Structures are given as C-alpha cells and as structure tokens.
Amino acid sequence: ALPDIRNLTLAYALAGADCIDVAADPAVIAAAKSGLDAAEKIAQAAQRSDYNRPWLMISMSAGEDPHFRKAEFDPAICPPDCPRPCETICPAEAIEFSTDFMGVRRDRCYGCGRCLPVCPWGLIAAHSHPTPLDAVAQQVLSQVDALEIHTHVGEYAAFKDLWQTLQPWIDDLHIISISCPDDEGLIGYLKDLQRIIKAPESSASKDLDASGIAVETKLHNVIWQTDGRP
Numbered sequence: 001a002l003p004d005i006r007n008l009t010l011a012y013a014l015a016g017a018d019c020i021d022v023a024a025d026p027a028v029i030a031a032a033k034s035g036l037d038a039a040e041k042i043a044q045a046a047q048r049s050d051y052n053r054p055w056l057m058i059s060m061s062a063g064e065d066p067h068f069r070k071a072e073f074d075p076a077i078c079p080p081d082c083p084r085p086c087e088t089i090c091p092a093e094a095i096e097f098s099t100d101f102m103g104v105r106r107d108r109c110y111g112c113g114r115c116l117p118v119c120p121w122g123l124i125a126a127h128s129h130p131t132p133l134d135a136v137a138q139q140v141l142s143q144v145d146a147l148e149i150h151t152h153v154g155e156y157a158a159f160k161d162l163w164q165t166l167q168p169w170i171d172d173l174h175i176i177s178i179s180c181p182d183d184e185g186l187i188g189y190l191k192d193l194q195r196i197i198k199a200p201e202s203s204a205s206k207d208l209d210a211s212g213i214a215v216e217t218k219l220h221n222v223i224w225q226t227d228g229r230p
Contacts (some may be wrong), residue, residue, distance in 0.1 A: 002031040009035030013217070014042060016134050017054045019175065021148055023110065024140045032056055033143070055145035055174055060136070062151040062159035069111035071095070073124040075102040086115040086124060105126040134165060141169035147176050151193070153183040175221050184230040190224060197222065 005022065009032040012020055022032045036053060043051035071086075075097065076086075087095045092149070094108035094113060116124050146167070156202050170176070178193060180186065 002027060005031040006038075007214055010039045010042075013039035013054050014051075016050075018052075018059050019055040019146055021057040021059055021146075024060050024136055026139050026143075028057065029056070029143050041200055048175060056139055056143075057146035057148055057175070057177070058144050059148045059179075060149060060162065063155040064160045069113075069126045069128045070106050070109045071104050071111070071113075071124055071126050072118070073104065076104050078123065079121065082120060085118040085120070089114050095221050137165055137169065141166065142172070145174050147173050149176065150179045152180065153185050153189045156189070156192055156196075159193055161213040163196050175223060177223040177225050179225040179227055181227045186226065186229065191227070194222075 001093075005028055008024075008178075009020055011174065013036055020032060020036075023027050033056065036056065040051075040053055057180065071094070073086075078097075084095075084097060084126075087097060091114065092108045092110055094105045096102065098103060111126060113126055116126060149159070178190070179191075180190065183189075
C-alpha cells in the first residue's frame with residue numbers, strides 16, 4: 001500500500017540508504033518522495049550532519065515487464081477444501097478470501113509470480129497490463145534521479161527500443177543500472193548493450209577536439225548488475 005511505501009522509504013533514508021528503487025508508477029513515486037521529504041525534515045531537526053538524501057530510482061524492463069503484470073484467477077471455481085497456499089505465500093497480501101472480498105486485489109499485486117506454482121489446481125495465471133512506454137517515461141523519469149533497466153539475454157531489440165525512448169531524460173539521471181541474470185552468452189550480450197549505450201545517436205554526444213577527432217563529451221554512470229553470476 002502507498003502509506004507503507006512512504007514509511008519504508010522514510011526508514012531506509014534515515015538508515016543511510018544511498019538509493020531507493022521503486023516501481024515506475026506515478027503514485028508509488030509520489031509516496032516515496034513524501035517519505036524522502038519527511039526523512040529530510042527529521043534529519044534536519046536532529047541536526048544530522050551525516051545525512052544525505054538518497055537518490056530515487058525506478059525500474060523499467062526491456063521486453064515484458066513483470067512490474068506491469070498481475071495475478072488473476074476466478075475464485076468461484078476454487079475448490080472449497082483448498083488450503084489456499086496462494087493466500088499464504090503472497091508477500092503483498094494481495095490474495096484474499098474473506099466475507100468482503102475473494103480473489104486478487106489488483107492495487108496490491110506487483111507481479112512477483114510466487115502464487116503461480118503453489119496453486120494445487122493450476123488456476124492462477126499472470127497477465128501483463130502494460131502502459132505505453134512513452135507515457136510511462138513522460139510521467140515518471142523527470143521525477144527521479146536514477147534508473148534500473150531489467151533485461152535478459154536475447155532482448156537486444158527491445159533494449160534498443162527502450163534506450164531510444166529514454167533519450168530525452170537520460171542525461172538528467174545520476175546512475176543507470178543494467179540488471180541481467182546469468183545465461184549463456186551473457187558477456188557478449190552485455191557488450192552489445194554497451195555499444196547501444198555509447199552509440200553516437202544516444203545522449204552521449206560527440207564534439208570535435210583541437211585535432212578534429214570526435215570525442216565523447218558525456219559518459220553515463222552505469223552499474224552492470226549481473227544477477228546470479230558467480
């Protein structure tokens with residue numbers, strides 16, 4: 001829930017986090033910024049000279065984005081004697097069987113997928129409900145400090161499309177993190193992504209030096225987040 005996001009952001013900020021990563025959703029970003037503002041006021045009142053306001057980061061994906069998918073099932077066909085492991089395992093408490101509501105609360109579900117394999121009857125599915133990328137970028141990128149891009153080996157074209165869409169905002173970001181799980185061909189794929197990031201048509205512009213040779217005038221601060229690689 002949004003109040004939880006606000007309060008967790010406040011707590012992480014006061015604890016000394018450097019960067020806080022949230023979903024690319026305007027309401028979520030607003031809640032996180034409210035928490036950051038509150039943390040800054042508390043730090044100032046306590047005269048904490050060591051306090052630095054954390055950067056606010058959002059996550060986006062090249063290709064299908066788990067941040068925009070929701071679990072779905074019809075509770076009317078759930079067997080009455082089912083132990084409902086989906087309700088127990090959901091970290092967001094989005095699945096509920098009560099007298100007031102039965103099913104998935106869409107405003108809480110963030111698409112983690114934990115409920116899918118535990119359903120004894122295979123009744124739960126996940127469906128994407130994406131917002132057009134241009135609309136998402138315009139709504140959120142001007143409000144944050146950093147960006148994490150989730151990708152997988154083989155999503156070169158999707159990453160290139162995403163990178164081109166992000167160009168108007170890239171130079172205003174402090175950090176860009178590329179998150180990619182381990183897979184065959186990972187190193188070659190990351191090198192391909194590096195070439196996209198450093199391409200002349202990207203926001204890393206080129207000027208001519210005194211000798212007439214093209215030189216890059218801006219390089220992005222990139223974190224290569226190779227999840228799960230030994």
